[in-house]
Amino acid sequence: MLDQLLNDALVIPQVQGGEVTLHVRDSDYNTGPALTEGELKVFGLTSDSLLLDEHPEGADRGGYVPYAGDVHYREDLGEWV
Secondary structure (H helix, E strand, O other), X not given: OHHHXXXXXXXXXXXXXXXXXXXXXOOOOOEEXXXXXXXXXXXXXXXXXXXXXXXXXXXXXXXXXXXXXXXXXXXXXXXXX
């Protein structure tokens, strides 16, 4: 459910220095500012629920991936799963 909400809202992660932030992109793939705590709450998230962790299928599958709650972002698909 969360994955579909994030995908429908065109939310993408950005990782900098091990910190994950979420941003909304527009149809031209321009990225807006990071979502605020209030905006994260709309998705049932907080900044503490955004993290980098090992790939769920093992480290040999791509190292670390951004998580938002219990879903992770697949760069190869460009979507949350």
